[in-house]
Amino acid sequence: MKKNIAVVAANGRVARKVIAEAKARGWDVTAFVRKEAPSDAQHVIVKDIFDLTKDDLKGFDAVVDAFGAWTEEALPQHSTTLAHLCDILTGTETRLLIVGGAGSLYLDGTHTAQVKDAPNFPPEFLPLATAMGEALTELRKRDDVNWTYISPAGDFQADGERTGKYILAGEEFTLNSKGESIISYADYAIAMVDEIENGSHIKQRISVVRA
Numbered sequence: 001m002k003k004n005i006a007v008v009a010a011n012g013r014v015a016r017k018v019i020a021e022a023k024a025r026g027w028d029v030t031a032f033v034r035k036e037a038p039s040d041a042q043h044v045i046v047k048d049i050f051d052l053t054k055d056d057l058k059g060f061d062a063v064v065d066a067f068g069a070w071t072e073e074a075l076p077q078h079s080t081t082l083a084h085l086c087d088i089l090t091g092t093e094t095r096l097l098i099v100g101g102a103g104s105l106y107l108d109g110t111h112t113a114q115v116k117d118a119p120n121f122p123p124e125f126l127p128l129a130t131a132m133g134e135a136l137t138e139l140r141k142r143d144d145v146n147w148t149y150i151s152p153a154g155d156f157q158a159d160g161e162r163t164g165k166y167i168l169a170g171e172e173f174t175l176n177s178k179g180e181s182i183i184s185y186a187d188y189a190i191a192m193v194d195e196i197e198n199g200s201h202i203k204q205r206i207s208v209v210r211a
Contacts, residue, residue, distance in 0.1 A: 005196065006060045008032045008049055008067065008085065010039060013158050014099050015066035017189035025193060030060070049081050054088045062095040062196045075131035082135050090144040095202075097192060100151040102181070103129025104136050105173040105207055115154065115173050136205065148199065150192060151207040153183040160184025165211035166191050174209050183210045 005022050007015050010031035019029050020040050031041035034048050047056065049067060057063055067081045082098065089096055103116035103125065115121060116129040136149055154173070166187050167176060175181055183191075191208040195201065 003027045004030070004060045005062045005064065006030045006032060006057055007041065007064045008052070009034070009081075010041065010044075010066060011035065011037045012066050012068055014068075014185050014188065015064070016040065017185045018064055018066065018099075018192050021186075021189040021193045022196070025197070027193075032056070050084055052084070052088060057085075057088055057094065058092075060094050062097060063089065064192065064196075065096060065098045068099075069131075070128060072127065075127055078131045078135040079138055082139060086139070086142050086145045086147070089146075090142075093146065095196065096145055096147045097196060098139070098147065098149045099188075099192070100136065100149045100205065101129055101132035102151050102154045102156065102173070102207070104133035104205075105151055106171050107173055109172060111171065140203075143203070146202050148195060148201045148203075149205040150188075150195065151205060152188050153207070153209040154181035155183070156188070157182065157184045160186065162186035162190070163210060164190060166208045167211050169207045169209060171205055171207070174207060176209050176211060181209055183208055 005027045007019055011033045022029050023040055029041040030043040031039045032045050032047055036046050065085055069075055069077050105115045107113045116126060139147055161184055
């Protein structure tokens, strides 16, 4: 039986790594993009995320939400786009996996402070971390969607090497044996597709760091 995956906001660099990884494992990938661009996906559909309907995402085993926004006026769309995807996937068996952020990871097991609250957190990234954290807060209220939110390590490297190894962690900010919080886009994509294929973290946030 053919395995079908959709990647939304598929022109970004993380999305392209996920597409390549999924395709290499035999998935049939449909990329939804706002503007036409080269893609490794077998199918490309040009459609704005807010225009997607239930029929557009019908029949997929999993949908990967790789939406990203960085300008001040666009930051609220982290919440609104995710809410829209949840609304059109509600009541279905399709899994929704979100490319998340590290700023909302908790500093310890008490879950009272997040990475973004630390005094040494780069101020230029605080608006983005806050917006993504707010989207996660709203996502946690959804009991009608099979969502999984995957946070990367603190140092999320676009051009980092593909080691093929990672540590699967939970809600807390996690360091590897070298005291690093680092992962490449390529290894993150491995973790994402592993979760689609084998994971069972439904309605949970998980995180990944290089082993």
